[in-house]
Amino acid sequence: MADQSWLTEFPDMSRRELLGIRKTLDGAYRDFSRAYGDQIEAFFDPLLSFLVWFENLLLNTPWWLVLGVLAGLVYFMSRSWKLCVGVSLSLLAIGYFGMWDNTMRTLSIITVCTFLAIILGIPVGIMMARSNRTQAIITPFLDIMQTMPAFVYLIPVVMLLGIGKIPGVIAVVIYAIPPVIRLTNLGIRLVPHETLEAATAYGATPKQRLFGVQLPLAMPTIMAGINQTIMMALAMVVIASMIGVKGLGQPVLKSITNQYFTLGLLNGLAIVALAIMFDRVSQSYAKRTQKHLGGDQNGQ
Amino acid sequence: MDNNSAPLIEIESLTQIFGNTPEKVLAKVDQGMSKSDVLAETGHTVGLRDINLSVNRGEIFVIMGLSGSGKSTLIRHFNRLIDPTAGKIKVEGDDILTLSPKELIEFRRHKMSMVFQHFGLMPHHCVLDNVGYGLSIQGEKPDVWKTKAKEWLEVVGLEGYEDQYPSQLSGGQQQRVGLARALCTDAEILLMDEAFSALDPLIRYEMQTQLIELQGKLHKTIIFITHDLDEALRLGDRIAVLKDGEMVQVGTPEDIILSPVDEYVRDFAKDVNRAKALKVKHIMDRSKDRVVDCDSEDGLNDAFNKHDTLIWTKNHQLQGVVSKNRLAAYQAGQIDSPLLHQTSVKKKDYLQSVLPLALLTDHHLLPVLDSDNQVIGSLSNDALAEVLNPSFDAA
Numbered sequence: 001m002a003d004q005s006w007l008t009e010f011p012d013m014s015r016r017e018l019l020g021i022r023k024t025l026d027g028a029y030r031d032f033s034r035a036y037g038d039q040i041e042a043f044f045d046p047l048l049s050f051l052v053w054f055e056n057l058l059l060n061t062p063w064w065l066v067l068g069v070l071a072g073l074v075y076f077m078s079r080s081w082k083l084c085v086g087v088s089l090s091l092l093a094i095g096y097f098g099m100w101d102n103t104m105r106t107l108s109i110i111t112v113c114t115f116l117a118i119i120l121g122i123p124v125g126i127m128m129a130r131s132n133r134t135q136a137i138i139t140p141f142l143d144i145m146q147t148m149p150a151f152v153y154l155i156p157v158v159m160l161l162g163i164g165k166i167p168g169v170i171a172v173v174i175y176a177i178p179p180v181i182r183l184t185n186l187g188i189r190l191v192p193h194e195t196l197e198a199a200t201a202y203g204a205t206p207k208q209r210l211f212g213v214q215l216p217l218a219m220p221t222i223m224a225g226i227n228q229t230i231m232m233a234l235a236m237v238v239i240a241s242m243i244g245v246k247g248l249g250q251p252v253l254k255s256i257t258n259q260y261f262t263l264g265l266l267n268g269l270a271i272v273a274l275a276i277m278f279d280r281v282s283q284s285y286a287k288r289t290q291k292h293l294g295g296d297q298n299g300q
Numbered sequence: 301m302d303n304n305s306a307p308l309i310e311i312e313s314l315t316q317i318f319g320n321t322p323e324k325v326l327a328k329v330d331q332g333m334s335k336s337d338v339l340a341e342t343g344h345t346v347g348l349r350d351i352n353l354s355v356n357r358g359e360i361f362v363i364m365g366l367s368g369s370g371k372s373t374l375i376r377h378f379n380r381l382i383d384p385t386a387g388k389i390k391v392e393g394d395d396i397l398t399l400s401p402k403e404l405i406e407f408r409r410h411k412m413s414m415v416f417q418h419f420g421l422m423p424h425h426c427v428l429d430n431v432g433y434g435l436s437i438q439g440e441k442p443d444v445w446k447t448k449a450k451e452w453l454e455v456v457g458l459e460g461y462e463d464q465y466p467s468q469l470s471g472g473q474q475q476r477v478g479l480a481r482a483l484c485t486d487a488e489i490l491l492m493d494e495a496f497s498a499l500d501p502l503i504r505y506e507m508q509t510q511l512i513e514l515q516g517k518l519h520k521t522i523i524f525i526t527h528d529l530d531e532a533l534r535l536g537d538r539i540a541v542l543k544d545g546e547m548v549q550v551g552t553p554e555d556i557i558l559s560p561v562d563e564y565v566r567d568f569a570k571d572v573n574r575a576k577a578l579k580v581k582h583i584m585d586r587s588k589d590r591v592v593d594c595d596s597e598d599g600l601n602d603a604f605n606k607h608d609t610l611i612w613t614k615n616h617q618l619q620g621v622v623s624k625n626r627l628a629a630y631q632a633g634q635i636d637s638p639l640l641h642q643t644s645v646k647k648k649d650y651l652q653s654v655l656p657l658a659l660l661t662d663h664h665l666l667p668v669l670d671s672d673n674q675v676i677g678s679l680s681n682d683a684l685a686e687v688l689n690p691s692f693d694a695a
Contacts, residue, residue, distance in 0.1 A: 179407030202434040203409030
């Protein structure tokens with residue numbers, strides 16, 4: 001019965017073969033990171049110095065000035081006093097509970113990550129909307145980025161760049177970029193066919209079609225994507241703290257290992273407060289700039 | 301080339317096949333394989349098959365067919381929103397299929413404009429920006445295109461709506477914006493894809509009237525798509541009937557009604573209100589054997605050998621309709637006038653407006669005048685009854 005053993009046991013490869021594959025791949029990657037690690041790190045240097053500069057700016061500016069500027073920004077974006085007061089109150093509470101510095105660190109990295117995700121994500125979304133083939137190629141990658149546990153793609157990033165801010169940013173961007181790509185693609189594809197046809201019929205160039213018709217009409221959907229991206233970036237704060245990103249994630253990590261419930265709760269609530277701030281402000285900004293579409297529901 | 305007599309647009313053996321490899325299927329379609337066989341055998345859909353037509357400068361050319369007949373596909377070939385599988389599209393003698401992308405954009409900007417079934421307005425632009433869209437993407441200065449857009453908005457009767465957004469307007473108003481946008485670029489050719497089909501009947505009729513009025517002033521060349529024969533008959537100088545992607549008949553409105561080439565066109569024409577679609581000139585008797593020109597009624601006596609009633613003209617001016625009995629009675633001094641009646645109709649009158657007159661004059665003969673009030677023939681109640689009877693064609 002010896003030959004029939006594959007019926008009861010899965011005919012897997014031998015441990016030695018598996019070890020061989022792992023060694024080869026790991027070795028190849030290690031060699032790659034040794035050979036090119038410095039160049040790649042140098043490539044990210046401008047980003048790193050910007051990150052450091054921005055974080056220091058937020059940390060070194062007196063708290064009341066930061067608070068004032070943030071409140072002003074919120075009002076400028078949303079034109080709502082209620083929102084402005086709410087944001088100021090929650091920031092005051094955060095400061096009162098001693099989480100001001102960590103909140104500023106998180107704020108700085110999330111802001112940078114969101115901008116990176118938008119700058120990279122919207123062009124990719126546009127490319128996907130232009131051809132079904134591109135969409136078919138990119139979609140599985142987006143699925144992988146969203147479902148692959150963050151720790152798994154942290155390994156090569158850390159191997160390549162060590163721990164610190166840049167690997168953190170890369171991890172957050174990989175995790176948070178899919179919504180903005182997907183919804184840019186979707187938004188452009190949902191632009192009414194006849195409207196686009198009209199632009200073509202009147203002699204619009206491809207550029208005029210994109211910037212004059214497709215992007216403006218897709219904007220509500222794109223804004224929803226940006227909103228999702230911000231939320232996901234905030235959700236990654238704790239995981240990013242495991243590879244040395246300072247901010248609200250680190251106290252949370254510390255409370256898990258030491259079972260400090262209150263510390264965890266407070267910092268968790270601070271993350272929630274940041275998330276709600278970003279969400280409400282970006283939503284009301286989107287609503288305000290898309291006012292002309294308001295009548296659409298009863299118009300047609 | 302003589303610009304006035306040559307057709308402005310010519311389409312030659314245009315075929316459109318939808319599918320993955322239309323070129324490979326083309327030979328089979330050319331051999332005349334039926335639409336359903338092509339679909340079953342190759343999975344390709346024949347959208348249009350061997351379309352030939354020519355559109356003259358300044359006419360309203362209506363393309364009519366039921367949904368799925370390929371009419372909206374056909375109109376999208378005129379400005380190459382869709383490229384054909386085979387065939388030629390010539391505008392002023394030049395094949396537009398050979399245009400480079402840049403030339404095509406210039407062609408679309410200056411030669412043709414289009415009105416869409418569901419308006420195709422830009423929801424994020426206000427009405428004024430929508431009307432000026434064509435000019436603004438050409439790089440025209442804002443104060444130039446805004447002035448022009450304002451003028452055209454006034455023409456379509458929407459002054460004061462400049463700053464509204466399309467979603468704030470009714471369907472009829474939105475299509476007026478669509479029409480103003482099309483006219484604003486001064487393009488010579490106007491493509492109208494079921495432009496009035498989404499509007500309710502009253503507004504549709506109003507828009508048709510407005511289009512006819514505008515066309516009287518502007519003399520554009522208009523390609524008009526519709527599934528509504530009444531609309532086609534009202535607007536069209538010529539009508540092309542499409543069925544399953546094939547051209548069934550091209551002709552004037554009365555050709556379509558009075559001599560349909562097959563069952564399909566006959567069915568189409570069956571429910572049409574003929575009294576509203578046909579004019580006196582289409583059914584009048586052009587022979588002059590009932591018209592007698594003489595200076596006094598005495599000259600009429602000899603003419604009463606074939607008919608009992610005649611039309612009497614003096615120096616080609618209508619005097620009236622005379623009957624044999626009445627003339628005899630008049631000449632015997634029993635009545636004051638030999639005339640039965642002096643009613644007449646114009647050759648351009650619709651049958652609908654003639655019907656009451658025909659019913660009131662019970663002597664079955666109406667003189668027909670041309671625009672110079674010259675008698676050019678006669679209309680008999682028999683001819684009227686015959687053409688208005690729906691079973692006329694079948695008989």
